[in-house]
Amino acid sequence: MNIHEYQGKALLKANGVPVPEGVHCTTVEAALAAYDHLGSKVVAVKSQIHAGGRGKGTLYHPESREHVMDGGVKIAFSRDEVNTYAANILGNVLVTIQTGDEGKIVNNLYVEAGCDIAHEYYLAILVDREDKSVLIMASTEGGMDIEHVAETTPEKIHKISVDPNAGLLGYQKRDLALALGLTGQAHKSFGKALSSMYTMFVASDCAMLEINPLVKTGDEQIVALDAKISFDENAEFRHKNWDELRDLSEEEDVEIRAKETGLSYVKLDGNIGCLVNGAGLAMATMDVIKLYGGEPANFLDVGGGANEEQVKTAFSIILEDPNVKGILVNIFGGIMRCDIIARGVIAATEALDLDVPLVVRLAGTNVDEGKAILAASDLNIHPADDLAEGAQRIVELIGGVA
Amino acid sequence: MAIWIEEDAKVLVQGITGKQGQFHADKMVEYGTQIVGGCTPGKGGQSVDLQGKPFPVWDSMFEAIEATNADATVIYVPPPFAAEAIMEAADAFDTIKGEGIVVCITEGIPTLDMVKAVAFVENRPGVRLIGPNCPGIITPGDGGGAKIGIMPGHIHAKGRIGIVSKSGTLTYEAVAQTMSINEGQSTCVGIGGDPVNGTGFIECLAAFEADEQTEAIVMIGEIGGNAEQEAAAWAKEHVTKPIVGFVAGATAPPGKRMGHAGAIISGGKGTAEEKFAAFEAAGIACAKDPSELGAVLLESLKAAGLR
DSSP states (O other): BBBOOOHHHHHHHHTTOOOOEEEEEHHHHHHHHHHHOOOSSSSSEEEEOOOOOOOOOEETTTTTTEEEEOOEEEEEHHEEEEEEEOOOOOOEEETTTTTTTTTTEOOEEEEOOOOOOOEEEEEEEEEEETEEEEEEEEESSSTTTTHHHHHHHHEEEEEEEEEETOOHHHHHHHHHHHHOOOOOHHHHHHHHHHHHHHHHHTTEEEEEEEEEEEEETTTTTTTOOOHHHHGGGGGGOOTTHHHHOOOOOOHHHHHHHHTTTTOOEEOSSEEEEEEESSHHHHHHHHHHHHTTTOOOOOEEOOOOOHHHHHHHHHHHHHHHHHOOOOEEEEEEEEOOOOHHHHHHHHHHHHHOOSSOEEEEEETTTTTTHHHHHHHHSOEEEESSSSHHHHHHHHHHHTTTTO | SSSSSSOEEEEEETTTTHHHHHHHHHHHHHHHHEEEEOOTTTTTTTTTEEEEEEEESSHHHHHHHHHHHOSEEEEOOOOHEEEEEEEEHHHHHHHHHHHHHEEEEEOOOOHHHHHHHHHHHHTTTTTTESSSSOOEEEESSSEEEEEEEEEEGGOOOOEEEEEEEEEEEHHHHHHHHHHHTTOOEEEEEEESSSSSSOOOOHHHHHHOOOOOOOOEEEEEEESSSSHHHHHHHHHHHHHOOOOEEEEEEEEEETTOSSTTTTOOOBBTTTTTHHHHHHHHHHHHHOOOOOHHHHHHHHHHHHHHTTO
16 A cells, blocks of 8 residues: 655654655645745645656646646745646646556645755665565665666665564664765764664554655755655554555555455456456466457456355456456356356346356366356356366457457 | 375364364365364364364464374464464474474465564474465375365375465466376465465475475466576476476566565566566476466476376
8 A cells, every 4th residue: 555755754754754844735725835834945846646756757637638747846946936836736647657648636735845955865665575574775876766776786775684573783774874875973863764764664564665865964964855655455454544544546446446345356458357266367367368369458356255246246347347348257166166156157147237248267166066057047158168268268259369 | 205294194273263264174174184173262172063073172372282293283363363373383383393384374464474473483493384375285195185275175186296386276277287187286385475475486396306206396476576586596406307387477567466465566577477487497398378287297297208
């Protein structure tokens, strides 16, 4: 789960990490009031969306798609400029390298006091899957795309791995500060900020915390100038406050509804809907559709113990997508019995007046009963014995290779 | 032989009084697994009926292992308590026997809980953790066997193919593919789809290589991380038995979590293409479609003079 920069900074501040003073706004008037309140000659006016590359993004009118302004993060030197920038950003669509062409509507703005930057660093805390530990990564090359730094100058990225039972140790903080060339007051300030960030990372069940740039100011203080924070969804049960931080307008409505029903759904661009049990098999089903020349319209895992109702919800979610021209159901019955799935498929097709071709591949527990139930119905259901046959069949039925 | 779990392994069930735990414990007994009881804190002294027979429940894993000398445990404890259940089992096995297998089925455990639990288990070298978020491990026997997890037992048969996979139903698919060419399985291990887990591909490959019963290996990976690439490189140097591979998620878009918490392509890394390339570079015979796994395996067996 991702949160906005302004929310991340509030969290950092609450945990003792220095951030510039800033105000979250949703209107131009509020942005102007924020400018007056901050009393800073220079302020940053920052679009708040869950995607990177905001500074180099472009704003467009949401309906006419007319170009409005280059750059989703602007530095304003006057009240008038704040007015112009806020008006150009709020309510318009920001397209960045991470949003795709459709971009994202900007409903939130962050107006932040300017900062006297002496040097920009990069800092990230994340869980390293290979090392199975919390990893802290830092670089002197702040403000740049870190993947680019990793490729071109990997020696400029410094890493420390934290033993979960020992926690972040003093020597690790000192080593990292020295590797970044920090001395004196800046060294101390860095150690303190890093301790606070690590404590917050663990206490808040973060999946990732990325500060790019982390800056050293003219007076040797370390300040977080940006904040990209995401949480581990699995830990939601112990963080009741996440509900308030969640911006549902940033998530696909249908993906949220699927999740509420216990389904895992991701929308894709193709035209063959998939309904599968198990995440691995669901991915493999998409792959095989593509292998036979089709394009999957979605990833959909109904889980290990889906019931008739969930199967019906799954069908209705798939059919909401106007691009769907056919559906492939692929179930390997384990705990889930094929006869139950077959009944669910029939109930759903009848209830929803299904009018696109449907191929059903069943295997595993009670497969013969399942197939018999499908065969006995007078619905237009095409059976398949294995995944390859199912994929080939549905691609043929929707009129061949895409 | 088989790996880690013998056909007659004695198995405990953590969370045996819960709905999931009791349901699957019943299925395990039905398959022929030697379930010796279970553990639910606060319910010690009760018993649970499985296939019409009573099985004892203990309050703690220390008591349960003392009483039964169990070889393994399987965890069906809800996510908030699952990491602690893993650590309790690891501590008890290590203290009492110096060894034990801990299989965690639970899906949705916080990643940082798993970071702690994995470090805890690694400090007890005799204890092996399988999972979490996995179907478990099964060693089919002659009529029955040891099924420790949630996989449908009846699709398996004893044989010489070792299977290791991150996915549940895709593992069943792989099992069905071996059966389609009249091959059974030595042991099937689901290592789970979470970013931080216990036993990995390499440990499974090493165990299969050392196991006399196993003559060929099927390895099923998915997008995210680089465990498959590392395993392929390791296999090239250390595994002499034929390996057949498949990776799920070639069509997955970057940055989206595909069901499994670990199945996400981040920063352009962890793609299926990258993993297939690593498999091929290591001489692993790849199926581009899971329905071809049987045919590719048959070819590999023939090439190795095993058919």
